[in-house]
Amino acid sequence: MSIVTEPDADFAAYFAGQVSSVRRIAYALCGDWHTADDLVQMTFVKLYPRWRRVRDGSVDAYVRRILVNTYLSHVRKHRREKVVAEVPDAPARQADTHEDLSQALRRLPAQQRAVVVLRHLEDLSIADVAEVLQMAEGTVKSQSARGLAALRAAMSRSVQPREL
Template sequence: MWCVGSRSDAEFTDYFAGRVVPLRRFAYALCGDWHTADDLVQLTFVKLYQHWRRARPESLDAYTRRILVNAFLSHRRDRRRETVVAEPPDTPVPQVEPGGDTGLGRALRALPPRQRAVVVLRHLEDLSVAEVAELLGMAEGTVRSQTARAVDALRRALAPTKE
């Protein structure tokens, strides 16, 4: 199916069909919002399509995940530039996560973006420390320390409160 140098639109369509759902779940785990997850996945596939003919089949999933993580981190930086208004134009609909457990989702959203990315890649995508380090462009020791800090923060956030 993969031909070196001549990647077709049909191959891209097949790849999209097979990866859109898992990437959407991955994006949701990163950002905690289905609408933003959809936007991130759409941006990921647009960027992937732009480089489709040059992308190597053996590392296509890792390349796609990297595009998505970079889009998420850029989105987080861009959100800081938004302006706050006194009256919001719309009232948001309360979100309920699949499965009804909002505690973990809330705790994940409270993590800094890079820690959240490390936790999601390590524990939901089941990538090794080396793979996460390469994907995020950081040292393996940094991945381990960020994972430890994030897991510690999640444990504190999810621990039963003593009254």
């Protein structure tokens, strides 16, 4: 017979309610569902031992901070790795705008991508993003502006027809 304590039940309920949202953020950060699943798992593994202290506070912000820090650590460890199914003969044209945007997002530097995802996908305020990433609000603004400019440029290039 298994005895579930109140904190464990609270954690399980929080996990069930938030895992899909955290997974979506993780995918937006890394652009790969397998890596996103790993990041989500590591995030909740890191959250569990601290659950009793943070469950009455701002848990969502704490989880976002863990996720972004885990993602940035992952990027630093695997900076030069790029896994592909097979080597392409020639660059293929992506017709899907969602794919173009996803690729453009993956080309942003890791911290800039984190700012853009938290600010514009998660719709956090500048102050909230600054708190999660532990940076100045001015840095959030400049990183967001640079990231959006890079995304706009990439999307405008992907819309223009290419000569064969």
